[in-house]
Amino acid sequence: xxxxxxxxxxxxxxxxxxxxxxxxxxxxxxxxxxxxxxxxxxxxxxxxxxxxxxxxxxxxxxxxxxxxxxxxxxxxxxxxxxxxxxxxxxxxxxxxxxxxxxxxxxxxxxxxxxxxxxxxxxxxxxxxxxxxxxxxxxxxxxxxxxxxxxxxxxxxxxxxxxxxxxxxxxxxxxxxxxxxxxxxxxxxxxxxxxxxxxxxxxxxxxxxxxxxxxxxxxxxxxxxxxxxxxxxxxxxxxxxxxxxxxxxxxxxxxxxxxxxxxxxxxxxxxxxxxxxxxxxxxxxxxxxxxxxxxxxxxxxxxxxxxxxxxxxxxxxxxxxxxxxxxxxxxxxxxxxxxxxxxxxxxxxxxxxxxxxxxxxxxxxxxxxxxxxxxxxxxxxxxxxxxxxxxxxxxxxxxxxxxxxxxxxxxxxxxxxxxxxxxxxxxxxxxxxxxxxxxxxxxxxxxxxxxxxxxxxxxxxxxxxxxxxxxxxxxxxxxxxxxxxxxxxxxxxxxxxxxxxxxxxxxxxxxxxxxxxxxxxxxxxxxxxxxxxxxxxxxxxxxxxxxxxxxxxxxxxxxxxxxxxxxxxxxxxxxxxxxxxxxxxxxxxxxxxxxxxxxxxxxxxxxxxxxxxxxxxxxxxxxxxxxxxxxxxxxxxxxxxxxxxxxxxxxxxxxxxxxxxxxxxxxxxxxxxxxxxxxxxxxxxxxxxxxxxxxxxxxxxxxxxxxxxxxxxxxxxxxxxxx
Amino acid sequence: xxxxxxxxxxxxxxxxxxxxxxxxxxxxxxxxxxxxxxxxxxxxxxxxxxxxxxxxxxxxxxxxxxxxxxxxxxxxxxxxxxxxxxxxxxxxxxxxxxxxxxxxxxxxxxxxxxxxxxxxxxxxxxxxxxxxxxxxxxxxxxxxxxxxxxxxxxxxxxxxxxxxxxxxxxxxxxxxxxxxxxxxxxxxxxxxxxxxxxxxxxxxxxxxxxxxxxxxxxxxxxxxxxxxxxxxxxxxxxxxxxxxxxxxxxx
Numbered sequence: 001x002x003x004x005x006x007x008x009x010x011x012x013x014x015x016x017x018x019x020x021x022x023x024x025x026x027x028x029x030x031x032x033x034x035x036x037x038x039x040x041x042x043x044x045x046x047x048x049x050x051x052x053x054x055x056x057x058x059x060x061x062x063x064x065x066x067x068x069x070x071x072x073x074x075x076x077x078x079x080x081x082x083x084x085x086x087x088x089x090x091x092x093x094x095x096x097x098x099x100x101x102x103x104x105x106x107x108x109x110x111x112x113x114x115x116x117x118x119x120x121x122x123x124x125x126x127x128x129x130x131x132x133x134x135x136x137x138x139x140x141x142x143x144x145x146x147x148x149x150x151x152x153x154x155x156x157x158x159x160x161x162x163x164x165x166x167x168x169x170x171x172x173x174x175x176x177x178x179x180x181x182x183x184x185x186x187x188x189x190x191x192x193x194x195x196x197x198x199x200x201x202x203x204x205x206x207x208x209x210x211x212x213x214x215x216x217x218x219x220x221x222x223x224x225x226x227x228x229x230x231x232x233x234x235x236x237x238x239x240x241x242x243x244x245x246x247x248x249x250x251x252x253x254x255x256x257x258x259x260x261x262x263x264x265x266x267x268x269x270x271x272x273x274x275x276x277x278x279x280x281x282x283x284x285x286x287x288x289x290x291x292x293x294x295x296x297x298x299x300x301x302x303x304x305x306x307x308x309x310x311x312x313x314x315x316x317x318x319x320x321x322x323x324x325x326x327x328x329x330x331x332x333x334x335x336x337x338x339x340x341x342x343x344x345x346x347x348x349x350x351x352x353x354x355x356x357x358x359x360x361x362x363x364x365x366x367x368x369x370x371x372x373x374x375x376x377x378x379x380x381x382x383x384x385x386x387x388x389x390x391x392x393x394x395x396x397x398x399x400x401x402x403x404x405x406x407x408x409x410x411x412x413x414x415x416x417x418x419x420x421x422x423x424x425x426x427x428x429x430x431x432x433x434x435x436x437x438x439x440x441x442x443x444x445x446x447x448x449x450x451x452x453x454x455x456x457x458x459x460x461x462x463x464x465x466x467x468x469x470x471x472x473x474x475x476x477x478x479x480x481x482x483x484x485x486x487x488x489x490x491x492x493x494x495x496x497x498x499x500x501x502x503x504x505x506x507x508x509x510x511x512x513x514x515x516x517x518x519x520x521x522x523x524x525x526x527x528x529x530x531x532x533x534x535x536x537x538x539x540x541x542x543x544x545x546x547x548x549x550x551x552x553x554x555x556x557x558x559x560x561x562x563x564x565x566x567x568x569x570x571x572x573x574x575x576x577x578x579x580x581x582x583x584x585x586x587x588x589x590x591x592x593x594x595x596x597x598x599x600x601x602x603x604x605x606x607x608x609x610x611x612x613x614x615x616x617x618x619x620x621x622x623x624x625x626x627x628x629x630x631x632x633x634x635x636x637x638x639x640x641x642x643x644x645x646x647x648x649x650x651x652x653x654x655x656x657x658x659x660x661x662x663x664x665x666x667x668x669x670x671x672x673x674x675x676x677x678x679x680x681x682x683x684x685x686x687x688x689x690x691x692x693x694x695x696x697x698x699x700x701x702x703x704x705x706x707x708x709x710x711x712x713x714x715x716x717x718x719x720x721x722x
Numbered sequence: 723x724x725x726x727x728x729x730x731x732x733x734x735x736x737x738x739x740x741x742x743x744x745x746x747x748x749x750x751x752x753x754x755x756x757x758x759x760x761x762x763x764x765x766x767x768x769x770x771x772x773x774x775x776x777x778x779x780x781x782x783x784x785x786x787x788x789x790x791x792x793x794x795x796x797x798x799x800x801x802x803x804x805x806x807x808x809x810x811x812x813x814x815x816x817x818x819x820x821x822x823x824x825x826x827x828x829x830x831x832x833x834x835x836x837x838x839x840x841x842x843x844x845x846x847x848x849x850x851x852x853x854x855x856x857x858x859x860x861x862x863x864x865x866x867x868x869x870x871x872x873x874x875x876x877x878x879x880x881x882x883x884x885x886x887x888x889x890x891x892x893x894x895x896x897x898x899x900x901x902x903x904x905x906x907x908x909x910x911x912x913x914x915x916x917x918x919x920x921x922x923x924x925x926x927x928x929x930x931x932x933x934x935x936x937x938x939x940x941x942x943x944x945x946x947x948x949x950x951x952x953x954x955x956x957x958x959x960x961x962x963x964x965x966x967x968x969x970x971x972x973x
Contacts, residue, residue, distance in 0.1 A: 240861045667890075
């Protein structure tokens with residue numbers, strides 16, 4: 001026993017000796033890895049974590065970016081260089097006993113740091129996130145926008161406002177050339193109080209949205225059947241807490257509630273709006289004489305089921321109705337224009353992440369629309385049923401490469417019947433009219449593939465190809481699209497983009513009796529060059545564009561319509577958004593030239609929406625914690641109109657100016673409850689802007705179309721309880 | 723004989739016997755010491771230790787938590803230096819790390835509480851973002867409370883948040899005092915594994931003193947500052963900033 005203990009002590013002493021000897025030996029033979037870490041501008045990076053991945057050996061760079069690691073583990077090893085805000089780098093090194101390894105390492109700034117920069121040309125995004133060009137708060141506090149997302153987007157460059165409605169005429173394109181989507185579903189009729197120029201308001205309330213993407217040109221291959229613009233919206237997701245919102249204004253009452261049935265698993269949102277404008281018109285007067293004051297209501301339901309951390313299902317229903325009876329006055333007829341509309345959208349949306357790199361979004365939607373219009377000898381009954389399935393797939397191969405792909409399949413069933421005047425300028429009930437009944441059915445499918453490549457921290461490209469097919473005219477289209485961006489400083493980007501775009505002719509143009517089923521799809525080619533500066537307090541953009549239109553339908557005496565129309569538009573858009581301590585907001589200016597030979601315009605002439613100069617200033621000021629003031633000023637030069645028979649759009653109206661102001665007062669209560677009081681004065685300058693004329697068939701008499709309101713007020717409140 | 727030799731040889735070998743747990747403890751010591759000394763380099767060094775450990779540990783969620791915790795300290799340091807750019811960077815990284823932590827351990831109350839604090843920091847960086855970050859911050863702290871109602875750090879973060887939130891928005895000094903008092907009470911009973919998050923005991927007294935000072939109760943503020951130093955005599959925030967402020971104003 002004693003012998004054993006003695007042996008153990010001897011071994012212990014020997015082992016300590018050996019260990020010390022080994023340590024001494026190793027300290028004589030150490031490997032050294034040293035060097036300097038720089039950023040992409042060759043400036044030294046201090047406090048960078050430099051370490052071997054197979055142990056805890058490591059160090060941090062000093063204030064001059066230098067590091068030195070001494071090690072007694074030799075051979076091939078991996079040195080990791082990591083710093084917040086920069087891409088991590090792994091470097092293979094061979095550590096030797098004699099020769100030190102000296103490295104010069106450059107770290108690239110992390111792409112995440114740059115995520116708020118919009119990388120596609122001509123696009124604006126809106127969401128409740130920092131760095132977005134338009135937040136929900138912007139939409140509801142922009143004077144004159146009436147808390148309408150379409151009207152708020154009209155304050156951006158490239159969108160022309162041709163009247164007081166919400167119609168989006170994008171860069172010399174007609175209102176029908178901008179596609180509007182919600183969670184992947186197409187809103188075939190996206191306006192309330194629909195008219196030839198869009199409608200008076202957007203269909204979707206901004207309080208239902210979590211994000212919006214708007215592009216005024218050269219957009220991605222993801223979007224088809226649109227010649228000019230895209231407005232893609234995303235509805236709200238899982239409710240975070242129970243809430244009830246109630247609002248009441250001069251012309252509307254709204255009620256909304258959200259309830260997480262199973263927190264973070266199952267939630268429901270409900271809301272409804274009822275709008276009756278009778279009181280509004282009684283108080284403010286107005287130029288219109290109503291038989292039935294504009295009245296609308298809508299209901300919204302969404303149910304969200306998050307079945308795992310990787311996916312959720314969302315059902316969304318929007319049902320809306322509007323009615324109006326207004327005196328229609330023209331040299332040939334004075335009588336009531338009566339319109340009633342029902343618009344229902346059902347959409348099931350599925351979002352699923354597979355692994356860490358594959359994201360899919362699918363939607364199955366149905367949009368039902370019915371409208372009755374009667375005015376003089378014009379009588380229309382229109383019913384549409386649009387069913388669509390869309391799937392988008394995104395594969396993020398690496399931080400430098402992303403592949404987008406997807407398809408959409410849709411079917412339109414449309415019935416239009418009634419009578420329309422033989423001469424569009426004579427709506428008198430006794431005047432000649434044509435009775436018709438038409439069914440339209442079309443099956444469309446589209447497929448796209450796109451790559452987003454960051455070649456370096458400076459250069460990125462988006463290349464895509466889209467293929468579409470429409471059964472009604474048996475036409476295939478193939479659209480290549482490409483954009484490239486060069487980030488020449490951290491805050492400045494130069495972009496170039498081009499692409500081919502197609503859109504199918506309107507149903508009445510390809511009708512077998514009244515149109516021509518052999519028409520070709522309308523075509524536009526976009527060219528865009530842009531510059532963007534984005535800093536913490538400013539976002540400045542300037543873009544030049546040119547659009548070449550072909551295959552536009554034009555009236556033809558033999559075939560009803562032919563695809564021989566053409567045209568172009570070009571211009572520049574300038575946008576500046578600032579954020580100073582007491583004042584924030586944006587200003588935009590657009591110069592536009594838009595000329596076409598299409599439909600009844602049998603020679604190349606300015607389009608109805610060829611408004612050369614557009615200037616908008618949307619400014620906001622916050623005083624204290626509670627008061628917010630907003631002012632929107634708009635100047636648009638005169639739009640073209642036809643004053644003489646067959647001299648299409650040869651004259652121009654006077655310019656339009658409008659000033660709107662609004663005030664909001666926020667009062668917060670415990671638990672996140674709040675009350676907002678608001679008041680607005682629209683058209684403060686009381687200008688009776690002229691938006692057009694109605695003529696008799698001979699163009700010898702006319703009736704003016706003026707602003708609906710002179711100076712007018714609106715006020716209300718909303719309360720939110722959580 | 724040979725077996726004995728090998729056993730003893732292994733026992734005396736340096737470094738190799740170090741375990742991940744020991745490095746976590748080292749990292750914890752480093753960050754607490756750097757926080758006490760208000761030393762940015764020390765905070766970054768502590769962060770570097772946890773980052774290195776990520777390559778060799780199966781306790782990833784805990785390491786992500788600690789990296790985010792270092793980011794939290796660095797955020798506060800950046801605010802004190804009025805360096806919003808750096809603060810924004812640490813807030814962004816902290817949120818990213820905590821999301822990974824929660825992905826791996828969805829019942830980590832400490833992670834939710836810290837996440838709530840980061841969303842609060844986002845409001846400090848951009849006051850208008852309070853409209854969406856305020857509810858997010860509230861939801862995270864609610865989640866932390868529902869997971870571990872007696873976690874003292876959740877009460878501490880809730881108290882700090884209440885102190886900076888006006889009464890009409892659901893905060894206020896009374897509410898802060900109550901939450902911090904509760905945190906202190908719970909810290910007295912907290913008994914965790916050494917590697918688990920346990921920061922905040924001394925700090926809670928510091929915050930309570932600060933709240934009392936703001937309520938005009940200088941005596942109790944001084945008492946609480948001294949209690950903070952009894953728990954951590956090196957607490958530089960209390961020793962060199964909070965206490966001298968009172969002495970200065972008394973003079």
